[in-house]
Amino acid sequence: MITSRTQVTDMIQSAKILKGIKWSQIAEVVGQSKEWSTAACLGQMAMTKQQAEAVGELLELTDEAIAWLQIVPYKGSLPTEVPTDPLIYRWYELVNVYGTTLKELIHEEFGDGIMSAIDFSMDLQRENDPKGDRVSVVMSGKFLPYKMY
Amino acid sequence: MITSRTQVTDMIQSAKILKGIKWSQIAEVVGQSKEWSTAACLGQMAMTKQQAEAVGELLELTDEAIAWLQIVPYKGSLPTEVPTDPLIYRWYELVNVYGTTLKELIHEEFGDGIMSAIDFSMDLQRENDPKGDRVSVVMSGKFLPYKMY
Amino acid sequence: MITSRTQVTDMIQSAKILKGIKWSQIAEVVGQSKEWSTAACLGQMAMTKQQAEAVGELLELTDEAIAWLQIVPYKGSLPTEVPTDPLIYRWYELVNVYGTTLKELIHEEFGDGIMSAIDFSMDLQRENDPKGDRVSVVMSGKFLPYKMY
Amino acid sequence: MITSRTQVTDMIQSAKILKGIKWSQIAEVVGQSKEWSTAACLGQMAMTKQQAEAVGELLELTDEAIAWLQIVPYKGSLPTEVPTDPLIYRWYELVNVYGTTLKELIHEEFGDGIMSAIDFSMDLQRENDPKGDRVSVVMSGKFLPYKMY
Amino acid sequence: MITSRTQVTDMIQSAKILKGIKWSQIAEVVGQSKEWSTAACLGQMAMTKQQAEAVGELLELTDEAIAWLQIVPYKGSLPTEVPTDPLIYRWYELVNVYGTTLKELIHEEFGDGIMSAIDFSMDLQRENDPKGDRVSVVMSGKFLPYKMY
Amino acid sequence: MITSRTQVTDMIQSAKILKGIKWSQIAEVVGQSKEWSTAACLGQMAMTKQQAEAVGELLELTDEAIAWLQIVPYKGSLPTEVPTDPLIYRWYELVNVYGTTLKELIHEEFGDGIMSAIDFSMDLQRENDPKGDRVSVVMSGKFLPYKMY
Amino acid sequence: MITSRTQVTDMIQSAKILKGIKWSQIAEVVGQSKEWSTAACLGQMAMTKQQAEAVGELLELTDEAIAWLQIVPYKGSLPTEVPTDPLIYRWYELVNVYGTTLKELIHEEFGDGIMSAIDFSMDLQRENDPKGDRVSVVMSGKFLPYKMY
Amino acid sequence: MITSRTQVTDMIQSAKILKGIKWSQIAEVVGQSKEWSTAACLGQMAMTKQQAEAVGELLELTDEAIAWLQIVPYKGSLPTEVPTDPLIYRWYELVNVYGTTLKELIHEEFGDGIMSAIDFSMDLQRENDPKGDRVSVVMSGKFLPYKMY
Amino acid sequence: MITSRTQVTDMIQSAKILKGIKWSQIAEVVGQSKEWSTAACLGQMAMTKQQAEAVGELLELTDEAIAWLQIVPYKGSLPTEVPTDPLIYRWYELVNVYGTTLKELIHEEFGDGIMSAIDFSMDLQRENDPKGDRVSVVMSGKFLPYKMY
Amino acid sequence: MITSRTQVTDMIQSAKILKGIKWSQIAEVVGQSKEWSTAACLGQMAMTKQQAEAVGELLELTDEAIAWLQIVPYKGSLPTEVPTDPLIYRWYELVNVYGTTLKELIHEEFGDGIMSAIDFSMDLQRENDPKGDRVSVVMSGKFLPYKMY
CATH class of the missing domain: 1.10.260.40 (lambda repressor-like DNA-binding domains)
Structure with a gap:
């Protein structure tokens, strides 16, 4: 079972x-x-x-x-709050180091709101580079403004 | 002082x-x-x-x-391990939900190693969309392979 | 300053x-x-x-x-992950006890996705009741479906 | 067994x-x-x-x-203090962002006390909306005042 | 100020x-x-x-x-989740050791529900005892049953 | 085994x-x-x-x-530092809200020391009350003074 | 003040x-x-x-x-649950490594109960030793048995 | 296996x-x-x-x-950072309450360094006492000074 | 399986x-x-x-x-954030005590950036010493500078 | 002051x-x-x-x-259990990834015991390398064996 x-x-x-x-x-x-x-x-x-x-x-x-x-799963793929795996940690580090920067620049461009993690897509590609190939990730999420009520 | x-x-x-x-x-x-x-x-x-x-x-x-x-700062811009601010949390959620996916796909393409968070650049743009404008972020980091020794 | x-x-x-x-x-x-x-x-x-x-x-x-x-603030109004104040804790308890129930019922009705906490409004009213007045809170959030890509 | x-x-x-x-x-x-x-x-x-x-x-x-x-269970349906599932997290976010607001408004209306999470009922409905259907949740809990003694 | x-x-x-x-x-x-x-x-x-x-x-x-x-305060009087002060810790220890016992016995006597911490009073007295005086604390809280709806 | x-x-x-x-x-x-x-x-x-x-x-x-x-067990009956079960949480809340009060009143009456959680007994009773029956718990622990040496 | x-x-x-x-x-x-x-x-x-x-x-x-x-203080002298200072950490390490050993041996000798940390004294001395002087600490605490009731 | x-x-x-x-x-x-x-x-x-x-x-x-x-084990005998078992907790409490005292007195006697938890021995004895038998523990660890280099 | x-x-x-x-x-x-x-x-x-x-x-x-x-594993070999095993803890202690020192000296020598933990090798040797043999570990990691963009 | x-x-x-x-x-x-x-x-x-x-x-x-x-300080130089600064984090990552490896190899060479973090010295040097300069750190700590008693 x-x-x-x-x-x-x-x-x-x-x-x-x-x-x-x-x-x-x-x-x-x-x-x-x-x-x-x-x-x-x-x-x-x-x-x-x-x-x-x-x-x-x-x-x-x-x-x-x-x-x-076919069942909607209970999401979250990591076993600890701060990931221990070095590859995944680098992404956590980006959030930790650039988190407030992302916040400031999105608010400056769009006002109060968030970038959706649901109406969201991601594309990961190899970028050839003579100094060493790069991982390129394009993330695109709808901007959702806070509304007054 | x-x-x-x-x-x-x-x-x-x-x-x-x-x-x-x-x-x-x-x-x-x-x-x-x-x-x-x-x-x-x-x-x-x-x-x-x-x-x-x-x-x-x-x-x-x-x-x-x-x-x-001009001094190298002690980095890390967030006050808690899991960010409370909704905009920044969405980025943490992306790491939490897609963390293992990023890991699998980078390893499938590049082998064992990481995407650098140091030799790294980021570009944030507004993407016009009739269904609601989107936040588009391109992240590019050098792939660093683990070496045997 | x-x-x-x-x-x-x-x-x-x-x-x-x-x-x-x-x-x-x-x-x-x-x-x-x-x-x-x-x-x-x-x-x-x-x-x-x-x-x-x-x-x-x-x-x-x-x-x-x-x-x-007029500046977008760093959000999150509570000093600890689990709130210590009894009134606020009761809300955390509702999430803790009914969290999986809310998840099951929203997915059953709408499919995979979330109820927005951004495109969201809330209305708090006193509900008169002979057995003791009640606090009635209506929460309304847009359903945001996950999309395939 | x-x-x-x-x-x-x-x-x-x-x-x-x-x-x-x-x-x-x-x-x-x-x-x-x-x-x-x-x-x-x-x-x-x-x-x-x-x-x-x-x-x-x-x-x-x-x-x-x-x-x-038929046995009273040990309650609490979530595996972590801060839920990782995006649908359930949004509810935690509501408590985190609006927690002090709920506290202020309930005290302004009722005085010191809490909204019960025990003498409590909840009704979840789909709200049709041309801009996208909404999840509407009505929560109703008895107000319980602190007593002096 | x-x-x-x-x-x-x-x-x-x-x-x-x-x-x-x-x-x-x-x-x-x-x-x-x-x-x-x-x-x-x-x-x-x-x-x-x-x-x-x-x-x-x-x-x-x-x-x-x-x-x-005269303002309702943000409650919670302890600086850490597990209190470090030995006198207060003993109370936390009682909850930790006897928590499931209290749960079983209250449910056996009253069914599903809780003992209120709001409609609650407490009386602390010295109990003279030749083998060493005792601290006696009487706690009395209304039983609040869960209701079906 | x-x-x-x-x-x-x-x-x-x-x-x-x-x-x-x-x-x-x-x-x-x-x-x-x-x-x-x-x-x-x-x-x-x-x-x-x-x-x-x-x-x-x-x-x-x-x-x-x-x-x-017949073996002395490793004690502690709860799976988390802050209990998630609402009945047991109410006891944790009492320690959290009244912890410093218990400390002040015991010290005022007895001086520096603690109420024992070992030389301790507890009696839980139903208290009939027209406004709703109450749970009454009498806790009695020996006062143990700190000694100078 | x-x-x-x-x-x-x-x-x-x-x-x-x-x-x-x-x-x-x-x-x-x-x-x-x-x-x-x-x-x-x-x-x-x-x-x-x-x-x-x-x-x-x-x-x-x-x-x-x-x-x-002259006031009874809120006790606990360490800023973190696990002490970072190497000298104090060694004591935490002793509890972590030998904790279950102390438990087994005290129960084998005395039955169920604890060694008091209140009716307790401590004496720290230098012990001369040609292979390097030693810190010798004698700790003495009253045994307090659990009682049936 | x-x-x-x-x-x-x-x-x-x-x-x-x-x-x-x-x-x-x-x-x-x-x-x-x-x-x-x-x-x-x-x-x-x-x-x-x-x-x-x-x-x-x-x-x-x-x-x-x-x-x-015969294999060197991964040490640490306790399931949680702060032990829940009352007997073992008392030892953690001693570290918490007396930790800075031990630090001050060892430094006053020996200078900067630690008491070894490796070159260490422990002797646990019953101490007969008419007011109630006591647990006496003698701990002896080599003093290890920090060295300049 | x-x-x-x-x-x-x-x-x-x-x-x-x-x-x-x-x-x-x-x-x-x-x-x-x-x-x-x-x-x-x-x-x-x-x-x-x-x-x-x-x-x-x-x-x-x-x-x-x-x-x-042959599969890239989910890395991280320790069961807790702060390791309980004394041998491994000493390494955590080195990071805790000398962490800011390593940071200052690497930045003074190389500018802003990190020492790679990926392009990294390690060599552990016994160092004979009449006062007691020593563990000698040479760690070598490529310096990766932060870049402006 | x-x-x-x-x-x-x-x-x-x-x-x-x-x-x-x-x-x-x-x-x-x-x-x-x-x-x-x-x-x-x-x-x-x-x-x-x-x-x-x-x-x-x-x-x-x-x-x-x-x-x-001139006073022995309370040691520990980091503000969080898991360091947020990328340079210092890499050292924590080394302990996390290689911790059990260091343990196995030191025990294989020396038997049960630890590498001292007190009788310890460290030397950090730039290592010139055409593929990019490296940070080389030599750490040397006395081996301290556990003793039977």
Whole structure:
């Protein structure tokens, strides 16, 4: 019996490693970007029936697991408030160092409000550079203004 | 007597509000992007003598404050591990929800290593959109591979 | 010299107590609901020039304080992650006890997404009841769906 | 052997997903609102014998699980002090941003005391809106005054 | 300018020590029990105008301080989640060791609900005992049942 | 193999629920108050051989479990520093709100020292009241003075 | 105006350093052991009038400070839960490493109960040793047994 | 398969309880003090082959467990930063209350440095006393001075 | 089914202990330094196919485990923010005591930037010394300067 | 009046910045390495009378500040458990990632014990490298073995 979405994430990771499948291949059968598809597999998004079945077929998941993939998960993918993994920590560091800068510049441009993390998309690309290739990430979120009432 | 860089940040915020100056105006006298210049004013980067004096003149800071602007600050701009401010929290949420996704995709593309938060630049723009304007942020960091030894 | 918005909140609280002014009176000069106006005075919303000047006149604030009222504040009104004040704790308890219930029911009705805390309004009323009057709070937030990309 | 109420919640979630049953259907057999019934299934309320048996029949639970549903549970439905799930976090954010506002307005209207989280009810509805449907939540709690003694 | 209730508590403690006044004497002029009166002085209860003026006269407080005594304070009297002071820690230890026992026994006697901490009174007495005097504390709180809705 | 006292507490809870036995019945076979007996079953006190065997017989525990009941347990019955369960939280709130009051009044009456949480007893009773029954708890602990040396 | 015992500790430390006085000299005028006297000066014990005046004379404290020395302080001398100072950390490490050992051995010898930290004394001595001198600390606390009731 | 030293500690506790063996008996076969032997069994020290085999024989442990007893363990015996068990907490309280006192007196006697928690021994004894027996603990650690370089 | 890299670390530790193999022997078959090889086995580095197979053969791991060794792990090897193990704590203490010193000296020599923890190597050696052998650790990390943009 | 060593550190930082003095110049007048001298100025080591006076003269400190420099400080130079400054965080990351590796390798070479953080020295150098200069840090600490007793 599956009793949490985390178990399904574990099954996916395990099958992906044993079969040597890549996230980009999973994204192809899902029919969405590699960013969204990976997040969905890792328990951060809910799939449609069709998407879940496609992933289930590719990774040979059980019907129960496929049913769980269609449920909205309890989100949050990190085990600690401050991430210990160096790659993920760098992103936390960016928030920590540049957080107030982002706040000031968004308010200067848009006024009081936030950049949505829901109506949001992300695109991660390799940027070739003779001094060493770079990771380029474009994040785009709708600006949502606070309203008076 | 100034005894911490935080006091200088307070002075800058105070002067900026009273004089009604914008971050983009400060960036102009600093001669760098608005992202870097704002971060520098908020105590996250060290300025050159020339940059510090330009900011000092614009905001009428004391010589002591100008000297402090040239010192490498103790970085980290947030008062709590999990930020309480909604705009900044959304960025923390992105790390929390997409952290493992970023990790998987960067490793799939580049192998083991990290995206640098030091050899890094950031560009924040308004993206016009009929369904509501968007905040677009491009982040670019050098990929640094772990080495065997 | 005022160096943080918290100082302005302190000034407002102090003047309000000494003058015996009510939040509903402040809301009247602000021209918005009592909920929004109180939040704005307590450092959670930014006022327009007109609103700030009206509050400043009523409470005899300095020009510097009035300038600060128009700046978007660093939000978050509580000194600890788990609030110690019994009235505020009860709200935290509601989130703690009913959090997963709210999540299940909103997803059942709307699918994956969130209820906005930005495009949001709140109305607090006394509900007369022979068994003891009740506090009635209506909260209304736009539903924001996660999008595939 | 069942050794904690959490196991029963897991069983309910698992059966509900496999059978494709909705919370509103469960509420119907429980004979209470969808808010109370969901909270009870998620381990936050104790059911009567009749309610527990109705849920047990619908979801094919064991007798042991049905016995546990009638026990007052150890409440609190969230795994961390600050919730990581974006939907639930927005509620925590409301407490964080509006906490002192709620405190001020309830005290202005009622004097010293609290809004009960026990003698409390909640009603969650979809509010149709051309600019995007809204989630509307009405919360009603008895006001309990502090007494001198 | 007084900007927080804590400053008034400090003034009261300071004046009480310099004048050598006892809590029981303060309770007398307040006209309530020593438990309630002490809690009120320490920033946990709001006084009436008459009570505040009586305390103000006894301890020679300023008019501003007397005004603050009539405001509902932000409650919570301890500087850390787990108290470090041995006397107060023992009470935390009782909650930690006997917490689940209190829960089981109250539910066995009353069903699901809580013992109110608002409609509550407390009486602390010396209990003479040849083996060493004892501190006896009687706590009485209304039982509040959870209601179905 | 039983490897921690927590497992025995789980067995007791499980058997008690399945058999429909009350804490007062357990207290009877233990031969002590319901408060002490419940605490002992929940892993906070060590039983004598006779007491453990009586509980073991009533709840049909294994010999290994009965052996564990006679061992002094690692005490502390709560999973988090600040309890999330509303009934238990109210007790934490009392310590938080009244902690400094208890400290002041005990010191005023007894001088420097503490109220023992070891040489301690507790009695919980229903107090009939036309305005709603009350939970009454009498706590009695020996006063232990600090000594100079 | 002195508003907390911490200020008096600061005054004592400051005067002691400027005058070059030793704790053993202070203990002499207090008339108690160096361990108790130091703890009292550092805000962990309450002095008698005579003791406070003796310390006050030696260190030239104000009358207000001398009054505060006779008040039972809010105890706990460390700024963080886990001490950062290496000397004090070693003591925390001893509790962390040997905590369960102390528990097992005290229970084996005495049964269920604790070693008092109130009816307690401590003696710190230099132990000459050719391989390097040692710090020897003798701690003696009354055993307090848990009682059934 | 044993995958952590904690499992071996569990096995030892379980066997010790079922066989009714005392720590002093274990110390005898180990051939070291009861303090060291207990700490070693509880996963805080590494045993020699001979010691591990002696304990293994007495408690009928498997060869795998005996192999693990000879490995240096990851030390730290407590589940939380601040211990919840009252006996162990009292030791944490001593560090909290007397920590700065220990620091001051060791520095006054020895200069800058620490008392070693590694080159350290401990002896716990019952001290008979007509007013109630006492727990006496002698701790002896080498003083290690900071060196200039 | 293996569902996390931690399980593989457990298998390695278990096999290493039962077979009596040393880290230096593992490093030999891996063909890298003992520092890198140990970190890789403990789940902090990703191995090549060849390295993973060599370790798998030496320790008789399953094919599934060998597949997991080639995956980039979620890094961070400690169970708590502040390590409880005395050997590891001493390293945390060095960061705590010397952290600001390292910062000042690196900035004085190199300007604003960091010492890389990725382009990094470490060499641990025994240093013979008549006063007691020493642990000598050489750490070498590339300096990465912050850049203006 | 100086009431804490932190104030002296602030004075030193302030004077050093205004006068444009380097840590290496301070080390020269102190007569110890730049590592030790910087740590001493930053409140982590105690100076001799002669060293304190030399620093005092160079930075024009008051006699009171010079007296404080000779007192053993309360050590620990970081404001949070996990450092937010990127340079210092990298060192914390090294402990987090390599902590268990350091533990395994030191135990393999030396047996049970620790590397001293007290009988310890550190040397930081620039290492020229065509691919980018490196920071090289040699740390040397005496090995201290656990002893049986």
